[in-house]
Structures are given as C-alpha cells and as structure tokens.
Amino acid sequence: xxAEHEVxxxxxxxxALLDPQLRANFRRAMDxxxxxxxxxxxxxxxxxxxxxxxxxxxxxSLLGLPELLEQFEVNCTKNGIKVHWAETCEQANELILSILxxxxxxxxxxxxxxxxxxxxxxxFLEANGIEALESDLGEYIIxxxxxxxxxxxxxAIHKNKxxxxxxxxxxxxxxxxxxxxxxxxxxxxxxxxxxxxDADAGLSGVNFAVAETGTxxxxxxxxNGRMSTHVPPLHIAVMGLEKVVATLEDxxxxxxxxxxxATGQAVSTYFNMITGPxxxxxKDGPQEVHLVILDNGRSRIYADPQLRAxxxxxxxxxxxxxxxxxxxVGGHAYEAVYPGPIGKILTPQMxxxxxxxxxxxxxxxxxxxxxxxxxxxxIPEILxxxxxxxxxxxxxxxxxxxxxxxxxxxxxxxxxxxxxLKRPALYxxxxxxxxxxxxxxxxxxxLIKNWTRxxxxxxxxxRSLSERMRAEGGKHV
Amino acid sequence: xxxxxxKKVYFYGTCLVDLxxxxxGMAGIQLLRQAGxxxxxxxxxxxxxxxxxxxxxxxxxxxxxxNQVALFPQDLPVILPSGSCAGMMKVxxxxxxxxxxDEAKVKAFSARVYELTxxxxxxxxxxLKDLGAPVKVTWHSSCHAVRDLGLKGEPQxxxxxxxxxxxxxxxxxxxxxxxxxxxxxxxxxxxxxxxCDKAADAEATGASVVLSTDGGCLLxxxxxxxxxxxxxxxxxxxxxxxxxxxAR
Amino acid sequence: xSEPRTDxxxxxxTAILGRLRAADGAGPLPVPDTAVLxxxxxxxxxxxxxxxxxxxxxxxxxxxxxxxxWPAVVRAFCxxxxxxxxxYGPTSEAGKAxxxxxxxxxxxxxPYDRPVEAFxxxxxxxVDAGFTGTVGGVAETGGLLLMPGPxxxxxxxxxxxxxxALLKASxxxxxxxxxxxxxxxxxxxxxxxxxxxxxxxxADIEQTLAYGxxxxxxxxxxxxxxxx
Numbered sequence: 037x038x039a040e041h042e043v044x045x046x047x048x049x050x051x052a053l054l055d056p057q058l059r060a061n062f063r064r065a066m067d068x069x070x071x072x073x074x075x076x077x078x079x080x081x082x083x084x085x086x087x088x089x090x091x092x093x094x095x096x097s098l099l100g101l102p103e104l105l106e107q108f109e110v111n112c113t114k115n116g117i118k119v120h121w122a123e124t125c126e127q128a129n130e131l132i133l134s135i136l137x138x139x140x141x142x143x144x145x146x147x148x149x150x151x152x153x154x155x156x157x158x159x160f161l162e163a164n165g166i167e168a169l170e171s172d173l174g175e176y177i178i179x180x181x182x183x184x185x186x187x188x189x190x191x192a193i194h195k196n197k198x199x200x201x202x203x204x205x206x207x208x209x210x211x212x213x214x215x216x217x218x219x220x221x222x223x224x225x226x227x228x229x230x231x232x233x234d235a236d237a238g239l240s241g242v243n244f245a246v247a248e249t250g251t252x253x254x255x256x257x258x259x260n261g262r263m264s265t266h267v268p269p270l271h272i273a274v275m276g277l278e279k280v281v282a283t284l285e286d287x288x289x290x291x292x293x294x295x296x297x298a299t300g301q302a303v304s305t306y307f308n309m310i311t312g313p314x315x316x317x318x319k320d321g322p323q324e325v326h327l328v329i330l331d332n333g334r335s336r337i338y339a340d341p342q343l344r345a346x347x348x349x350x351x352x353x354x355x356x357x358x359x360x361x362x363x364x365v366g367g368h369a370y371e372a373v374y375p376g377p378i379g380k381i382l383t384p385q386m387x388x389x390x391x392x393x394x395x396x397x398x399x400x401x402x403x404x405x406x407x408x409x410x411x412x413x414x415i416p417e418i419l420x421x422x423x424x425x426x427x428x429x430x431x432x433x434x435x436x437x438x439x440x441x442x443x444x445x446x447x448x449x450x451x452x453x454x455x456x457l458k459r460p461a462l463y464x465x466x467x468x469x470x471x472x473x474x475x476x477x478x479x480x481x482x483l484i485k486n487w488t489r490x491x492x493x494x495x496x497x498x499r500s501l502s503e504r505m506r507a508e509g510g511k512h513v
Numbered sequence: 514x515x516x517x518x519x520k521k522v523y524f525y526g527t528c529l530v531d532l533x534x535x536x537x538g539m540a541g542i543q544l545l546r547q548a549g550x551x552x553x554x555x556x557x558x559x560x561x562x563x564x565x566x567x568x569x570x571x572x573x574x575x576x577x578x579x580n581q582v583a584l585f586p587q588d589l590p591v592i593l594p595s596g597s598c599a600g601m602m603k604v605x606x607x608x609x610x611x612x613x614x615d616e617a618k619v620k621a622f623s624a625r626v627y628e629l630t631x632x633x634x635x636x637x638x639x640x641l642k643d644l645g646a647p648v649k650v651t652w653h654s655s656c657h658a659v660r661d662l663g664l665k666g667e668p669q670x671x672x673x674x675x676x677x678x679x680x681x682x683x684x685x686x687x688x689x690x691x692x693x694x695x696x697x698x699x700x701x702x703x704x705x706x707x708x709c710d711k712a713a714d715a716e717a718t719g720a721s722v723v724l725s726t727d728g729g730c731l732l733x734x735x736x737x738x739x740x741x742x743x744x745x746x747x748x749x750x751x752x753x754x755x756x757x758x759x760a761r
Numbered sequence: 762x763s764e765p766r767t768d769x770x771x772x773x774x775t776a777i778l779g780r781l782r783a784a785d786g787a788g789p790l791p792v793p794d795t796a797v798l799x800x801x802x803x804x805x806x807x808x809x810x811x812x813x814x815x816x817x818x819x820x821x822x823x824x825x826x827x828x829x830x831w832p833a834v835v836r837a838f839c840x841x842x843x844x845x846x847x848x849y850g851p852t853s854e855a856g857k858a859x860x861x862x863x864x865x866x867x868x869x870x871x872p873y874d875r876p877v878e879a880f881x882x883x884x885x886x887x888v889d890a891g892f893t894g895t896v897g898g899v900a901e902t903g904g905l906l907l908m909p910g911p912x913x914x915x916x917x918x919x920x921x922x923x924x925x926a927l928l929k930a931s932x933x934x935x936x937x938x939x940x941x942x943x944x945x946x947x948x949x950x951x952x953x954x955x956x957x958x959x960x961x962x963x964a965d966i967e968q969t970l971a972y973g974x975x976x977x978x979x980x981x982x983x984x985x986x987x988x989x
Contacts, residue, residue: 046699046703049703065967065968088794089797095791102778105778115952121777217966222973224974225974248947258976259975266919292938303904306958307955311950315910318915319877401696402688404688420569423568446568454565456559458577460556467531490708490737497533503535
C-alpha cells in the first residue's frame with residue numbers, strides 16, 4: 037500500500053497553496069526567470085541547435101560513462117587530486133569525515149552543492165563535531181533558519197526581502213534591521229569573509245568534470261565557490277557520477293546553455309576550472325584536493341536505456357521555473373532534495389517508485405518542462421513510464437520499488453474501464469445511461485467529490501455525438 | 514497547397530466530445546463538409562485510451578486503442594476535434610505499440626491523424642466568411658496541441674479570418690489549465706489552484722467566450738468559471754466557427 | 762594511486778564501474794554538430810565592442826589604453842580612486858612592466874611574493890586592489906580568461922575589493938568554445954584557469970541584483986587597443 041506516501045506531496049502542496057505570501061513570491065520569481073530565459077534565446081533556430089548539441093554531448097558522455105570515469109580518475113590522480121568512490125550517501129559522508137579528521141579540520145566552509153544536500157552532509161558533520169557553514173548567500177539564508185533549499189539554483193527563493201531582513205537582524209551579531217538588499221548583502225559578506233579566512237577546509241560541488249584533463253568546473257556568480265575552493269588549505273569536492281564529459285570543448289556549449297536556461301544570464305560571473313591543488317611554485321590554493329564520486333542509485337538509473345536520460349540533467353532548474361505546479365506550491369512541498377519536474381523523476385528512481393507514488397502523479401503532464409529542458413530530457417514520458425513501474429513488476433525492469441504502488445482498487449478500476457471501452461456495445465449502453473442520468477450523480481460521489489472542490493459538476497449532453505450521427509444515418513461505414 | 518486536397522476523411526469524435534460536447538463534434542463535421550470533404554463517422558468509437566496510458570496501465574490502453582484503430586482501415590486522414598486525443602493517437606500510439614505485432618499497422622494509422630484546426634488550415638486551406646455580430650473572444654491553447662502536435666497558430670489563424678471577432682490575448686497562454694486527466698482528481702488542490710488562475714486570466718481579458726480545441730480543458734475551465742459564478746463561458750472552437758460562418 | 766586504498770573504497774569503485782559496464786547501450790556514438798558555435802564569429806574590432814558591451818551590462822568598468830599608455834592608465838585610476846595599495850605579481854610580464862613604470866608616492870605597489878599563509882590576514886583586510894593580466898577574452902558573452910599560477914597567484918583576482926585586469930584586444934576570441942580550442946585548454950590545463958565576466962554578484966535576495974557579495978566589488982578592465 038502506498039496510501040501514506042500518496043498524500044505526502046498532496047498534503048504539503050495543499051498547505052503551501054494556502055500561503056498567499058509564498059505563492060506570490062514564487063509566481064513573481066518564476067515569471068521573471070521565464071522572461072529572462074526567453075530573452076537569452078531570441079533566435080529559435082539557435083536555441084534548438086544548441087539544445088541538440090547539448091543533448092548529443094550529454095548522451096555521448098553517458099554512453100561512454102565507465103571509460104570516461106576511469107580516464108577522469110587517472111588524470112585527476114596525475115594532477116594530484118585524490119579520487120574517492122561512494123556507493124551510498126552514508127559512505128560518502130564517512131569518507132568526507134575521515135578526510136577532515138586526517139587534517140584535524142574543525143570548520144568547513146561550503147560552496148553550493150546539491151549532492152551534499154542529497155547526502156545531508158551538514159547534519160552528519162554537525163553530529164560529528166564539525167561546523168559546516170553554507171557560504172552561497174541563498175544557502176546561508178536558509179541555513180540560518182534550519183531550512184532546506186526550495187530551488188536547486190536559487191535556494192532561498194521562497195523568502196522575500198522583509199523575511200530575510202527580520203532574520204538577519206535576529207541572527208547575525210550586531211546586525212541592524214534593514215530591508216536594503218545591498219546592506220543585507222554587505223552583512224553576509226562581513227560574516228562570511230571571516231569564515232573563509234578561518235576555515236580549515238572548503239567543500240564544493242562540481243558542475244562539469246572533464247575526463248581528458250582531470251578538471252573540475254564550477255559555475256557561480258558570487259565568488260564563494262572560489263573562496264571555498266582556493267582559500268582553505270583543504271578542498272573537498274563532491275559529484276554525482278554522471279557529471280563527467282570527455283573534453284573542455286564539450287563543456288563550452290553545456291555551460292552556454294546552462295546559465296541561459298537557469299537564470300537567463302549569457303554567462304556567469306565566474307567559471308572556475310580546477311585541475312589540481314597548489315602547484316609547483318604557486319603561492320596559494322589548497323594543499324590538498326579530494327574528490328568524492330557518488331553513486332546513490334545513479335548506476336541503477338543508468339542501466340535502463342530510457343530512464344538513463346534522467347542523468348543527462350545539468351541542474352539548470354529551467355523545468356521548475358516553467359512548471360505550473362512548482363510555481364504554485366514551491367520547492368518544499370515536494371518533501372525531497374530535488375523539487376520540481378526533474379525531482380519528480382529523480383527522487384522516485386532513487387527512493388523507490390512505490391513510496392514516492394505521490395510525486396509521479398503530481399503532474400498534469402502539460403509538457404512545459406520537456407519543452408524547455410536544455411538537454412531534452414523527456415520528463416513527461418519518463419513520468420508516464422514511472423507511473424507504469426509503480427504499479428507493475430515488468431520482466432527486465434530494474435526500477436527501484438517497481439510494482440510496490442499497486443492497489444487492487446486501481447487495478448480493478450482500469451480493468452473495468454478497458455472492459456467497457458473495448459466493447460462498443462457496452463460503451464453505447466454506458467453512454468446512454470450517462471446522457472440520461474448523468475445529471476443525477478451526487479456531487480459527493482468518489483472522484484466527483486474531488487472535481488467539485490473548485491468546479492461545478494460536469495453534466496453530459498442529452499444525446500451523445502454517436503447517437504446523433506446514428507440518427508443522421510447514411511454516413512456510416 | 515501543392516498536394517491535392519483529400520475528398521474524404523474519417524472523423525473521430527473522442528469520448529469527451531461524444532458525451533459532453535456533441536455540438537462541437539457536429540460542428541467539426543459540418544466545417545469539413547462545408548470545405549467540400551466527405552466525412553465518414555465509423556460506428557463503435559469509444560476512447561483513444563489516453564487515461565490508462567498516462568497512468569501506466571498500458572495493456573488496458575492497448576486493448577482499447579487496438580479496437581479503435583480497427584475502425585479506420587482505409588487510407589484516409591483521421592480528424593479529431595481534440596489536441597490531446599490527436600496527440601495520443603499520433604504521438605503516443607507508436608510508443609504504446611512499440612514492439613507489438615501490430616506496431617507497423619498502428620504507426621501507419623498514427624501518420625494519418627490530424628487535429629481539426631490543423632487539418633482545416635494546413636491541409637484544406639479553408640477560407641471562412643464571418644456572418645456573426647461583433648464579439649470579443651480569447652484563446653486557451655491546450656498543452657498537448659502545442660507540445661505534442663506542434664500546433665503553430667492554426668486556431669488563431671482561423672479566428673483571424675472572422676471579420677467581426679476580436680481575439681484578446683490570454684496572459685500565460687501556454688500555461689496548463691490544470692486539467693491533466695486523472696491529475697484533476699488525484700491532486701484536486703493543485704489542479705484547482707491552476708484552474709482558478711486560468712479562469713481569472715480569462716476573465717481579465719474582457720472576452721465573452723473562451724475558445725479551445727480540447728474537451729478536457731473546456732470541461733475544466735467551464736466548471737471553474739461556473740463555480741465562481743462568472744458570466745464568462747467556454748466554447749469549442751469548431752462550434753464557434755460553425756456558428757459564425759453558417760447562416761441559421 | 763597516491764595512497765593505499767581501503768577495502769570499502771575498492772569495493773565501491775569496482776561495484777559502481779561494474780554496474781555501469783553491465784548496462785547495455787553501447788552503440789554508435791552520436792556526432793555533435795557544432796555549427797551553432799561556429800556561426801558565432803565577428804571581426805576583431807567588433808569582438809572588442811561585444812566584449813565590452815557584455816561585461817558593462819554586468820557592471821564591469823573599462824579604461825581605454827594603448828600598448829604604450831596602459832601602465833599610466835592603471836596608475837591614474839589607482840591614484841584617482843585613492844587606493845592605498847595594489848597587489849601585483851612581480852614576476853609576471855604585466856607585473857614587471859607595471860613596476861618598471863610605477864613612480865613613488867600615491868598608491869603603493871605590493872608584491873604577492875610569499876605563500877599566502879604568511880600574510881593571509883593582511884590579504885583579507887589590508888589590500889585595496891589586485892592587478893592581473895589575462896590570457897584572453899570572450900566576445901560573445903563578454904568575459905576575461907585568466908590563468909593564475911606562480912607569477913599571478915589565484916587569490917589576487919578574488920580577495921581584494923577591486924580587481925584590475927589587463928586585456929589586449931588582439932587576444933579576444935569569438936566564444937568560450939573557440940577560446941578553449943585556440944588556447945589548447947581541451948588537452949591540458951594548469952591547476953587553475955578562470956573565466957570572469959564581472960564583479961562578484963548575487964540575486965539570492967528576492968531576485969534583486971547586488972554586487973560585491975564575496976569577491977571583488979569592482980572589476981576594472983584596462984582594454985589595450987593593439988589591433989592597429
């Protein structure tokens with residue numbers, strides 16, 4: 037049974053829908069992002085060509101993934117980057133703890149990393165006596181309140197200026213109340229500069245990993261990523277195993293489409309290419325660089341030729357910006373690390389399609405996500421596939437939790453549905469009853485009850501089209 | 514048009530038009546006849562199978578779909594007054610029947626499927642003459658008509674041919690109205706919020722009627738407008754076009 | 762491998778790569794069509810204009826100079842802005858040229874000639890500006906290409922509140938992609954390489970742009986017109 041999980045997203049979303057402030061914050065932000073992205077792609081042919089190229093590059097990289105990962109590891113190691121592998125988040129957390137302990141590190145300053153969110157690294161390190169401080173402004177804001185990101189690119193997008201102003205004045209030492217964004221930013225700068233200076237270690241994610249040169253690429257605007265990776269003596273990077281591509285030439289178009297799709301920027305402020313720790317003769321940079329490559333269910337997704345497209349994702353967030361559901365409920369309603377359309381296909385594949393049945397059915401299949409995806413992930417088709425997997429245990433399927441969302445009621449309902457619709461005579465009878473007595477159905481009947489929460493009850497016409505065409509006669513075959 | 518125009522077509526009513534919007538179905542058939550095309554309406558039509566397909570019940574969807582495909586044996590265009598159902602038959606049938614013994618037959622069928630306005634504009638190149646009084650309308654584009662079928666302004670082009678009709682642009686025209694089939698009853702809160710926003714956007718246009726090519730969207734938006742006691746109503750584009758161009 | 766590996770590690774690596782290898786799908790590799798990138802080409806003079814336009818849109822400031830005048834232009838800016846000091850790389854080509862032309866008085870030139878550990882606190886609190894060269898620029902979007910290293914340490918362009926960068930117009934490439942090809946970065950890279958398009962910025966508070974969040978608050982490009 038999946039009843040409990042089925043309502044997880046529905047319940048949280050219903051709560052979010054009742055918060056007018058939250059809805060206004062998201063609607064305004066998403067409308068702005070949609071416009072900014074559109075302005076970056078004035079020529080539809082250029083956009084389609086760039087999407088095709090990006091899709092090809094990501095597909096190619098995935099086709100040769102095991103070989104690219106090995107080549108990447110060899111080159112990283114040659115460059116002095118120490119490579120570690122983790123099958124699970126627990127393993128990855130333990131690896132990071134042991135690296136920090138070996139250097140006697142007590143404080144870790146973090147650049148933005150969704151993989152570290154996936155690992156719940158901060159909580160794990162805090163429990164082990166290590167301070168993990170988020171330094172991306174958005175991440176810093178939500179960490180002050182003990183929250184999780186509500187968007188993968190703009191983690192604090194659910195908050196408005198007034199909420200942040202109140203929070204800063206209460207939680208930052210010597211801070212006065214101000215709603216001036218420049219002053220708020222300056223406050224965070226003051227606090228975090230000291231943290232960069234004092235930190236024993238820095239942590240970052242990886243936007244693209246380059247096999248040919250053993251390079252970690254980081255995309256950012258703030259400079260906190262560079263601070264985290266260049267100032268402390270130890271840098272630890274974490275990445276999902278799907279991030280690797282063959283060459284930096286391959287990265288260039290992906291980077292171009294990433295920033296345009298994500299925030300409607302032609303280019304980010306910084307594109308940081310890290311190919312090793314402090315080199316011979318260098319006066320700064322970390323003495324040690326470690327990289328943790330995380331699986332956490334990705335190799336299982338990889339095994340399925342259709343679902344593998346999920347791993348093409350470059351984490352731009354355009355699917356959430358354009359999603360009519362996300363726009364209304366925000367990221368927290370998903371009760372998952374990755375919200376929005378990509379989260380709806382990624383989370384159930386990681387946690388099990390049965391237990392996250394709520395997410396895969398939380399879509400109208402409108403297709404806005406697939407339309408804007410820079411690497412053409414067919415999100416609606418994958419949602420339909422996962423809906424199938426949740427209720428069927430097909431031979432050859434490798435999907436986590438397949439078949440565990442099956443219920444006798446739903447099975448019976450679809451069998452009945454097909455039983456009627458594949459027999460025109462039965463349909464004709466049912467249609468006759470519907471047109472004559474449909475009006476009499478109580479608005480409180482199951483399903484109709486859900487429909488009539490915000491709509492009037494649909495009333496069938498008095499005579500169906502088929503009936504009228506039969507009456508017309510002569511035009512039938 | 515370089516290709517000769519077909520003389521005869523099939524019409525597939527779809528279950529929602531059959532039960533809820535039969536006038537739209539009749540109007541679609543009349544518009545085709547008005548354009549000089551003979552319309553065949555085979556007996557035994559039920560549903561394209563989309564609800565079961567979207568929910569992952571593919572055997573059940575195939576059972577139904579297979580019976581429907583069999584109703585259209587001749588090599589004639591199959592016209593649907595619905596973007597969503599046309600999308601199902603044209604784009605998703607090949608996926609649904611992938612690897613099945615009758616895959617080739619189904620694919621050949623899918624290639625013959627058209628949404629009504631697409632066929633009227635792109636194939637028949639119809640010219641409409643407006644006989645109605647001045648009116649202001651707005652257009653709700655259905656997600657599947659645009660994204661599955663790739664409709665690129667055919668309905669708006671038809672409305673544009675009507676001299677006395679003013680087309681008021683709908684804010685966020687390409688945003689889903691919240692129907693989504695089973696989504697509307699599985700996630701009634703989110704679906705309801707989307708529908709209410711769509712109804713509000715439609716009201717803000719100042720139009721007196723919302724036109725669309727999809728039974729699902731029409732049912733949803735109309736029910737929402739009625740629930741909020743709005744004077745605004747929806748109409749299927751086929752019915753609207755027929756009314757405007759046909760002297761009663 | 763540089764250090765002995767634990768059993769867990771070896772197991773994880775073997776298991777992960779094993780699972781990836783077991784998946785089918787080895788087929789012909791799709792061939793990327795890069796025409797959309799190749800189309801992005803401009804004459805040299807236009808590249809300079811595009812770069813400037815792109816970078817100015819994100820608050821980068823420009824100073825015009827010639828191969829002969831640029832040290833004086835840098836100096837005039839520093840004195841005009843009342844900078845106490847300017848961090849520079851004493852062994853870099855641009856650093857040497859700058860030092861040779863630097864007259865005493867006004868803004869002090871400050872060499873980055875020690876490991877950062879020796880003056881980390883001072884770097885964070887007592888340096889007004891950093892001066893670096895560049896290895897090129899990107900016309901399409903606007904952007905500078907930097908290769909920090911022994912002569913020009915990484916933090917010079919990051920920690921001081923003002924970053925002054927020297928860019929020769931002749932080194933501006935069409936796109937980041939064409940720059941990567943021209944500079945040979947696809948085959949080998951130094952420990953750090955960078956693209957910088959403007960001063961540090963954020964939009965994390967209500968989508969409102971604010972500059973100077975962590976890195977430099979100002980980016981000054983000294984654009985040397987060497988096209989003639």
